[in-house]
Amino acid sequence: MPYAKALRCRECGREYGLEPLHVCEFCFGPLEVAYDYEAMHRNITRETIERGPNSVWRYADLLPADPAYAVDINAGFTPLIRAKNLGEHLGLKNLYIKNDCANPTWSFKDRVVTVAATKAREFGFETLACASTGNLANSVSAHAASAGLEAYVFIPSDLERGKIIGSSVYGATLVAVDGNYDDVNRLCSELADKYKWAFVNINMRPYYAEGSKTLAYEVAEQLGWRAPEHVVAPMASGSLYVKIWKGLQELSKLWLIDSVQTKMSGAQARGCSPIVTAFEGHTHNIKPVRPNTIAKSLAIGNPADGYYALQVMEESGGHGVASEDEEIVEGIKLLAESEGIFAETAGGVVISGLRKLALAGKIAPDEVTVAYITGGGLKTQEAIESALELPLHVAPTMASFEAVLGERTQARETAAAV
Numbered sequence: 001m002p003y004a005k006a007l008r009c010r011e012c013g014r015e016y017g018l019e020p021l022h023v024c025e026f027c028f029g030p031l032e033v034a035y036d037y038e039a040m041h042r043n044i045t046r047e048t049i050e051r052g053p054n055s056v057w058r059y060a061d062l063l064p065a066d067p068a069y070a071v072d073i074n075a076g077f078t079p080l081i082r083a084k085n086l087g088e089h090l091g092l093k094n095l096y097i098k099n100d101c102a103n104p105t106w107s108f109k110d111r112v113v114t115v116a117a118t119k120a121r122e123f124g125f126e127t128l129a130c131a132s133t134g135n136l137a138n139s140v141s142a143h144a145a146s147a148g149l150e151a152y153v154f155i156p157s158d159l160e161r162g163k164i165i166g167s168s169v170y171g172a173t174l175v176a177v178d179g180n181y182d183d184v185n186r187l188c189s190e191l192a193d194k195y196k197w198a199f200v201n202i203n204m205r206p207y208y209a210e211g212s213k214t215l216a217y218e219v220a221e222q223l224g225w226r227a228p229e230h231v232v233a234p235m236a237s238g239s240l241y242v243k244i245w246k247g248l249q250e251l252s253k254l255w256l257i258d259s260v261q262t263k264m265s266g267a268q269a270r271g272c273s274p275i276v277t278a279f280e281g282h283t284h285n286i287k288p289v290r291p292n293t294i295a296k297s298l299a300i301g302n303p304a305d306g307y308y309a310l311q312v313m314e315e316s317g318g319h320g321v322a323s324e325d326e327e328i329v330e331g332i333k334l335l336a337e338s339e340g341i342f343a344e345t346a347g348g349v350v351i352s353g354l355r356k357l358a359l360a361g362k363i364a365p366d367e368v369t370v371a372y373i374t375g376g377g378l379k380t381q382e383a384i385e386s387a388l389e390l391p392l393h394v395a396p397t398m399a400s401f402e403a404v405l406g407e408r409t410q411a412r413e414t415a416a417a418v
Helices: 037-043 046-050 056-062 084-090 109-123 135-147 161-168 181-194 205-222 239-253 274-280 306-316 325-339 345-359 377-385 398-417
Strands: 004-009 031-035 080-082 095-099 127-131 150-156 173-177 230-234 263-269 320-323 369-373
Touching: 031 205, 037 056, 037 239, 046 056, 046 205, 056 109, 056 205, 080 205, 084 095, 084 325, 084 345, 095 205, 109 127, 109 135, 109 205, 127 135, 127 181, 135 150, 135 161, 150 161, 150 181, 161 173, 161 377, 173 181, 205 239, 230 239, 230 345, 239 263, 239 306, 263 274, 263 306, 263 345, 274 306, 274 320, 320 325, 320 345, 325 345, 325 377, 345 369, 345 377
Parallel strands: 095 369, 127 150, 150 173, 230 263, 230 369, 263 320
Antiparallel strands: 004 031, 080 095
């Protein structure tokens, strides 16, 4: 790739070659891909981007993997929907939903995995692996199948059934670990030192994480080449949130959009909210927690990018917001009933957080606001099932239907009056 030139430590600035590395050998800081932005500016235009495919790979020149090796199952360029009904409910006139439920394995993880898998193939790896809270496992399994690679995915043993099936169907080897995500990740970090596998979120992490930038690129392009004024995004490790900010800054640096004035707000479940808790405490000192929430896809108690997420929050003038499990379920239902989008629990976290921010006046009514919905609800049916009405059960007669309908209507009116 002509524009990705090195891996650079975020802390001490030391540079390394473009290799399967993720930690600085000197200070143990995280490594990030560095680019030749001057060369990018000379050669990349809105027109060159718009001529690309309707996928992540339309932004190939802004990514660190060679598209000649692409493992491409058509991730990206998902809908940006004007959310008029939800916006009216929340008093927001310019609300948009970025619907990443529309990706091939129904989550934003397809964006990061297509980049990581491509880079793994470029490096000559024959096995993809990951530590996952579920969505990543699905995506790694699917991309490995498409590329003809072996796949080993490590998950917490209490993962939702939909996500387990959504990985095993592709023929991957699933390893259920007794413990939470942080326990799984520690095990995988040890295995990555021994096995010559491409662990997408360990030794491939610098490349993998860059895929999330496409969430910023697409929104800016879909808004007519401008940055939104406010973003609400979910936070687990904090990487997605940080990379959306980086993507917007890159577009401005390359003169593809005007200067970025976006307020970046991040949402977490209260049962696993180390980043938001630090924000609320006015500190950058993140204290790891043991997750206890239905939002398992966000249940990372020791977030690798938490410190950087807090920096972005502070720099952009955004906010951190956390929701209880009951509010998460309400958020899932609100999005479904207002916009016809069935999101998983992370989406419920975002919509609940969006609602809190709007009601508190932290999002102005006229601000162009984008809420990122990162995964589909069929994966986490257990979280919402008990909050839904049962079907009307009737005999095959009009009299039976009208009698049962009358009972349901009366029950609803009674509940509403309480």
